[in-house]
Amino acid sequence: MYNMDKGTIKVLIRSETNITSMADHFSGNSDNRWQNYKKTIGRIKKPFQIIIEIEEGSNFPSHVAVDNLQLKHCVRETYIPCEPNHFQCESASCIDRNKVCDIYRDCPEGEDEEQSCDEIPKDARCTFEDGMCNWVSEKRQDSVWTLHSGPTPVDRTGPTVDNTFKNVTGKYMWARFHPKRTQLGHLAVMNSAIFEPPPLYHYAVQSNFYNTCQV
Numbered sequence: 258m259y260n261m262d263k264g265t266i267k268v269l270i271r272s273e274t275n276i277t278s279m280a281d282h283f284s285g286n287s288d289n290r291w292q293n294y295k296k297t298i299g300r301i302k303k304p305f306q307i308i309i310e311i312e313e314g315s316n317f318p319s320h321v322a323v324d325n326l327q328l329k330h331c332v333r334e335t336y337i338p339c340e341p342n343h344f345q346c347e348s349a350s351c352i353d354r355n356k357v358c359d360i361y362r363d364c365p366e367g368e369d370e371e372q373s374c375d376e377i378p379k380d381a382r383c384t385f386e387d388g389m390c391n392w393v394s395e396k397r398q399d400s401v402w403t404l405h406s407g408p409t410p411v412d413r414t415g416p417t418v419d420n421t422f423k424n425v426t427g428k429y430m431w432a433r434f435h436p437k438r439t440q441l442g443h444l445a446v447m448n449s450a451i452f453e454p455p456p457l458y459h460y461a462v463q464s465n466f467y468n469t470c471q472v
């Protein structure tokens with residue numbers, strides 16, 4: 258780019274229905290040298306065009322050059338069936354069945370967390386982001402479980418981040434003992450909702466209920 262300090266570059270995506278969306282928008286410069294530019298445009302399921310739109314700088318002459326343009330990672334992967342104890346993601350990759358409905362997104366599109374997860378008993382999965390999922394702290398004089406996020410207020414008593422998002426906004430349950438009343442052997446107890454017994458065939462790999470009650 259040259260004399261493009263006040264110019265702008267837009268990268269747009271136009272779909273087959275003529276709807277255009279902005280993929281990127283950035284200011285120009287006057288570096289007058291080749292630079293690498295990368296932009297992830299994500300997975301687009303219908304035919305599309307990429308449009309590069311330049312708005313010239315206020316000085317004359319402005320110029321922008323483009324070369325070695327590549328769309329990368331766009332080739333559909335060769336379909337290879339998964340092993341029997343693996344789950345097929347839509348992207349054709351395979352993940353271990355144990356990773357289906359385990360809260361974490363393991364498939365690129367996260368479908369392992371949608372696939373038959375509603376078969377799991379209500380409240381059997383809980384990230385504690387939307388409450389306690391009917392887990393209840395037992396009333397005790399010297400201890401209590403509380404819903405918490407970020408570092409615990411007492412030094413050396415708990416994690417600094419939750420285990421779902423790994424950041425200070427994520428919530429988790431924290432067992433807190435009364436600092437003056439605690440004695441060795443005292444308990445902080447949290448009770449779940451009552452779950453119906455799982456189907457007897459939940460351990461069969463081919464069943465939709467496979468591993469559904471693994472905690």
Ligand SMILES: [Ca+2]
Nearest residue numbers: 356359361363
């Ligand atoms: Ca998962």
Ligand SMILES: [Ca+2]
Nearest residue numbers: 384419421428
């Ligand atoms: Ca959490």
